[in-house]
Amino acid sequence: MLQSIGSVAFGGIALSGTTTAAPGNGKGSNSGKSNSGNGRGGGFPPKGITEWGDSIEIGNGEISTFSSVTPSGKPKAVGVHFADGTFDALPYAEDFESGDATGMKIHGGFWSKPFNLDFPENTPEPISYAGCGWNPGGHTPRGVYDKPHFDLHYHFYEPDPVSQIAPGVIEDLPDEKIPDGYQLIEGGAIVPKMGAHLAPEDAPEFDDRNEASDWQETLIWGVADVDDDGEYENNYVEPMITLDYFENHLDGVEKQDIPQPDVYPKEGHYPTTYTVRDLGDGGYAVVMEGFEERSA
Template sequence: MGETPHNQPADGRRTARRRTFLRAVPYVGTAITATGTVAGSVTDRDFPPPTRTEWSEPVSLGNGELRTFTTVSPSGDPTYHGVVLDRDALTGLPSAAVLRTRAERGDSGNKYGPTGAALEIHHAWSQEFFVPFPETAATPFTFLGLSWNPEGHPPPGTYDVPHIDVHFHMLEAATVDAITGLNAASYTIPEPRLPEGYTRVPEPSLGGEFAVVTDMGEHLVDADSPAGPGDEFTATLIWGAYETSGDGRGELTFVEPMVTKRYLETVTGTDRYEIPQPTLYPTAGAYPTAYAVRDVPNDDAIAITIEAFTPVDRTEQH
């Protein structure tokens, strides 16, 4: 692991192309039951499937690159939304001090650009990227918001270790870009919209109010296991929420695997975890019931995906 030279595949599967290629799916059912962890051990040497995958343009992270991708089944149903990171992207990463210096000298960068932006989010310095997914017709997901957090972020003692936040957003980038914080959330979230076992998190710096975070929204956590599998934070799944309709009720707006740098450096094979689901969804579409972290040895890379999509029908009326 990590010793295979990175070679650009000759079949063109890392070539960036953008077009709508997911077919519409019939939306049936309103709830998905998905709890617990599914462990995998098969190494995906040729991942994702090259003939059914579309790629974004690359952006630079550390000494490597990352690209987003969308994969479909032979029949055109959604299979994966994901990001592939070169293993070299885990070396040469900027420190919090470097990111702070960039911002202070007016060279913070552009989150839509090839090297991202340096900004302070939730009391911590991050390098942030907004990278679109190849267009999709069947899922609500629009773009990837990826943040490198060299010193982690609150809460202390849990997520304050070097890690990467991988936001699979369901809102348009311009809408997410306009979210500012740290601010108190001014909306409620009806119980059916909360994923099973998930809860809102009081923010100490806001006097215990629920917090809206810049470029993201509110973060919901698994009440039983906020650090994810095991006793130490290695990988965990956050659901995000925000109020978009003006009716004072928040709804789910992103899915966020958080993975530590150390975990990404050492992962082998495939680790797959189920995504807890709400009873009611923001819109009709195909929603993921699992996320996975994969070693991709042929590319000397790691893939982080949402997958196992199930079509659902939005039945709630605002």
């Protein structure tokens, strides 16, 4: 049976770039020297067709964005890479409280470290940037997502309009904008600078027959009126992945399909699968793949 997902407060992070990323060859103000073609581990991402975007040092490693596109222009992979050592010495609540690490308190009193990373220039539209967050105590709903985890938003809109998303409630969302098997959660609450959340109807973390500690990962779709035209748009896809999943449950390469809406906010290439990869000494990667061209 499902827990009451229509009324719980989510407390998602309003990611507004509060932490500065190191220059890469991203598309925004952090653009810099290209690191094209450098695979990180196990032959992935593929050398020769991969460009690297922005990065941020965290733990004893760094988190970076990348995009792999064939010479003919076909998108192969767009992802977020966790270097070996990233999960060592990650900041926790006591580090934020003592001032040894920079972060912010979010709804429910949870600490978080949010940061935005631009993707490289070769990234297929409409993917714009990665809005990320390290949540050492998780976030609300309590008993559901209150485990140490990363939120990784693959945004379809630029940071400026996303930053203008105001709080509110989506009372009625057209079926064509709800991916197959998904539903609005949190009563349709719109998180400022982010949007409302759509989650799988069969998400095990909302099944009260399961222990809350069993939650490992979930793929969220976001929705908001980003362009202020009075209509809601699907504005991001968001893997939420626990540290426990990366370290103790991931077995090589785990791939799953991304359920799709019937309509899309922009023309471009949209991912139809997402993959989490253990790259051995090369770290980990969370990757959008299976790109298909869609019209608005």
